[in-house]
Amino acid sequence: MRALRIVVTGLVQGVGFRPFIDRLVRQIGLNGFVRNVGGSEVEIWVEGDEEGLYEFLAALFNEKPPPALIDEVVFEEESPLGYNGFTILKSGESRILRSNIPPDFAVCKHCLEEVLDPSNRRYMYPFNSCAWCGPRFSMMYRSPYDRENTSMAKYVLCEDCMREYRDPSNVRRHHAQGISCPRDGPRLTLYDRGFTRIDVGDPLVEAARLIDEGYIVAVKGLGGYHIASLATDDDVVQRLRERKRRPRKPFAVMGLDTSILELLVYMDEADREVLESPQAPILLLPKREDSPVSRLVSPGLSHEGVFIAYTPLHFILLMHTRDKFLVMTSGNVSGEPMCRDDECARSKLSQIVDFFLVHDRDIVNRVDDSVLRKTGGEYVLLRRSRGFAPAWIKIPVRLEREVVAFGGDLNNTGGVGFEDKVVLTQYIGDLESYNAQVELLNAIEYMVRNYGVSLRDSVIVVDKHPLYHSRRLGVEYAERHGIPVVEVQHHYAHVLGAAIDRGLSGRVAGLAVDGVGWGDDSTVWGGEILVFDAGKPGAYRRVASIDHIPLTSDKDTLKPARLVYGYLARKGWNLDEVVKVVGVRDPRVLSEARVVFRMVDLGRYTLASSTGRLIDMVAALLNPSIERSFEGEPAIWLESLAHSGTPRLLEGVRFFIDDGVMRLDYYGLVTNIIEMRGAVEPGVLAASFLYSLGYYYGELIAGTVKGEGVSSVVVSGGAAVNEYLYKGLKERLTLEGLEPLLPRNIPPGDGGLSFGQVVAGGLIRLT
Structure with a gap:
């Protein structure tokens, strides 16, 4: 007889790991115990014959539950203590090793099948979950992940649920901390705008009916409140925009499943897998030309943000609507976090929504939906939250x-x-x-x-x-x-961060392209090439950048035409020339242009080597009236416009040395665009500018990293995900035998x- 004390770290709490160990040990014929420990790890004691222990260790990795991830297994041989049988012990509060706090998981196919089965006791139950799916982090007060440490503690299991909980042969519900049923679980209530309860037979079905009639409904979900409305009715979407004070920022669309979403967007099999994954993120995909979604959901954009119903509550709601897809946007007022409790919803959302669909399970940790897109054929995270x-x-x-x-x-x-x-x-x-x-x-x-x-x-x-x-x-x-x-x-x-996320070591060149970051020289940076050692952080050298744009006020980011005035003024243009280029007719706009010119003339501006502001400026050249109502709007609009054109390399750039830093002077690109407007399709100009900017960033890298011992290039910052900028960068770096690497996990x-x-x-x- 031999005994092993094993500590397993990774994603091993809240995923059915202890019940799996219990079944496995009983099957092999070993003895001992398993328990959760306070650092989100699992401690196992097994004793038995040597062959059985080896079989156990092999199965530990090969047969673990689908959501479980094992990072590390630490084991020590101990003297057998003579255990008779195997037990899931009460969790320990002390921490042996650190392990993962479990994120929230989308509903699994097994739980959804139960919800849709009229013969199942959980038929149409909106809170069905098991050891493989459902809320985790959003309802956890503390580690370890036990029911008493979650907001499920107040729901006392009925006889049937307790029987499942105690049954080692029940793979999905044995010791599953979040399980419940219609008899013992959370309850739904429908309220009107004044938060007065509405007595209806089924609040969920009634909420779906109200949405179909054109009402806007706040829905308390997994990690916070959503606001749900029809996505096909222009009047409803416009009303939601007016109430939410969100003039143009796109809304996400939730569909019943991917078969519904493929009526709205183009998707391939890999996209389907991402949407149906346990993380179930919002994914930006190209709109179908015949999509029934209102143009006001994502006005002027080429892609739609879509995701599937990732809880039974959302699924049942959608299945009872006419369209089987809805606008499902964050339940917040502009600039505020998403509401996660009823008081926030009552006080802040009552001016936006007509009704509230509310459950009585507390949301402990607010968790917004995660968002992904594709750049260069790779999936890139835009927001890392629910599921991650x-x-x-x-x-x-x-x-x-x-x-x-x-x-x-x-x-x-x-x-x-x-x-x-x-x-x-x-x-x-x-x-x-x-x-x-x-x-x-x-x-x-x-x-x-x-x-x-x-x-x-x-x-x-x-x-x-x-x-x-x-x-x-x-x-x-x-x-x-x-x-x-x-x-x-x-x-x-x-x-x-990008270099370490990609597992790089040694000398790395990093291209950082974004809007605003405070530079070491007290100017605004945003288009920088840094060379550094990934394994020894602390020392980096700025080897290249782009020419400056003068920022005269915070208004420059809100009204990008001001960037045109300031940049061309600094390049020696007079006011009349710039007014003609921008097409200023409104006297108030002309007055603003005069103010910017005056500030540049007086030297009252901040220099910015900002990719974001440069892209904003070019967006204003192609659309002088464009304004920013949400972060990145001009850049997003320009990339969407670029999807209607084919890029070509624009000429006219030059490179110069400025205080030891090689700079890209893009003035020729700007004047080329000014000269070609009217003669060349706007989509071609947008695509060509973005592609050319990326290509010339590649030129900068190629011209500055030789002799630096650089073998890898990473690209990061908000503008790094731009498809055309990335394409131009990649095509130029390929000539040097290099590839720009985007981060994968952040x-x-x-x-x-x-x-x-x-x-x-x-x-x-x-x-």
């Missing part, structure tokens, strides 16, 4: 210290790091809102507490931008806990910034 967070990302280096990172101000996520792991919080959003700042602090505290981060041995990492809310929050947090602060430059965090934009901050803070030498 807060699972850790393993990295190819070991951190020298524990880290807490506060990210940036746009599309914020925070992060913690320890050992060879980085954990990002769920998507927080833009930090202009006080409530979003509170959400960030709460999310970081949750990660620190549940992943056992030792603050006294940690550093806090913040962005260098002196006016970022995230920086202020991080500095205050460090002062409160008496720990050091490390500043990491914005674009270095981007490219370092967003290239600021949602992935905290990842690079964690790596930098965990490895740089502290002074």
Whole structure:
């Protein structure tokens, strides 16, 4: 007889792992126990003959439950204690090793089959789940993942559910902490706009009927409230836009399943697999020309953001609607986090929606929907949240210290790091809102507490931008806990994060292309080539950039035509020439142009080597009236316009050295576009500009990294996902035997910034 004490880390709590171990051990004929432990790991004691132990270890990896992920198995041989049988013990509070907090999973096909089976006791039950699917992180107060540590604790299991829970042969429900049924689980209620209860037989079916009649309904879902409405009725969508004060930002469309979504967008088999995955993200896909979706859902854009019904609640709601697809957008007011509790919904959504469909299970952690798109044939995360967070990302280096990172101000996520792991919080959003700042602090505290981060041995990492809310929050947090602060430059965090995410080591060239990041020279950066050592963070060299655009005011990002005025004024154009180019007729706009010219003349501007502002400026040349109502709108519009044209390489650029940095002067590109307007289709101009910008970034890299020992190139930042920019960059770098690598597990934009901050803070030498 031999005995092994085994600790398994990874995604092993909340995925049916203990019941799997219980069945496996009984099948082999071993003895001992299994239990969850406080660091989200699983502890196993098995004893028996040597052959049985070897069989157990092999099956541990080969037969684990579908959602489970094993990162590490640590085992020690012990003296047998003479266990008789095998037991699932009560979970331990102490932490042996850290392991993953389970994210939320989309409903599995087995649970959905039960919901649709009239003979099943869970027929049409909107909260059906099992060991393989359903809410996890969104309802967890603390580790370990046990029912008493979740918002399911208040629901006492009925006899039938308890029988399933205790039955080792019930693969999906034995010790499944979130199970329930219509007798013992959460309840739905329908309320009117004043939050007065409406007595109906089936609130879910009634909500579907109301939506079909053109009403707008707030739906409390898995990680927060959605707002649901018809997606085919222009009047309804316009009403939703007016109430939500969201003039043009696209809404997502939820469909019953992929067979419904393929009536709206073009998808291939790989797209289908992503949409039907346990993460069930929103995926941006090309619109079908004959799509019945209202043009107001994503006005002027070539792609639709679509996702499937990922909970039984959403599925039942959609199946009772006429279209089987709906607008399903975040339940928030503009600039605020999504509501997750009834008080928030009552106070903030009552001016937007007509009715509320509410359940009584508390949402502990707000979790927005994740968003993906394709760039260069690869899937790229735009928002990493539901289905992904807060699972850790393993990295190819070991951190020298524990880290807490506060990210940036746009599309914020925070992060913690320890050992060879980085954990990002769920998507927080833009930090202009006080409530979003509170959400960030709460999310970081949750990660620190549940992943056992030792603050006294940690550093806090913040962005260098002196006016970022995230920086202020991080500095205050460090002062409160008496720990050091490390500043990491914005674009270095981007490219370092991309390099580590791709498993690179040695000398790397990183292209960072975005809107605004505070540079080391106190100017605004956003189109930078940095050379650095991926395995030894801290030292990087800025070898190339693009020419500057003068920023005269925060209004420049909201009204991109101002960028045209300022740029051409700095290039020596007079006001009359610029007015003619832009086509200014409105006296108020002419007055604004005069103000920008005057500020440039007086030198009252900030220099910005910003890819984002350059793209915005070209968007304004092709559409002078364009304004930004949401982050990235001009760039998104320009890329959508480019889908109607075929790119070609534009000429007229030059390169020059500025204080040791090689710069791309794109003035020739701009004047080419001005001259070709009217003679060349706008889609061709858009595609050609974006492609050419990427191509000449490739020229910059090729001309500056020779002799640097660079073997890999990464590209990150918000503009990195632009299909045409990436295409031009890739085609030029291919001539050098190089390939631009996008991050895979983190967003290239600021949602992935905290990842690079964690790596930098965990490895740089502290002074």
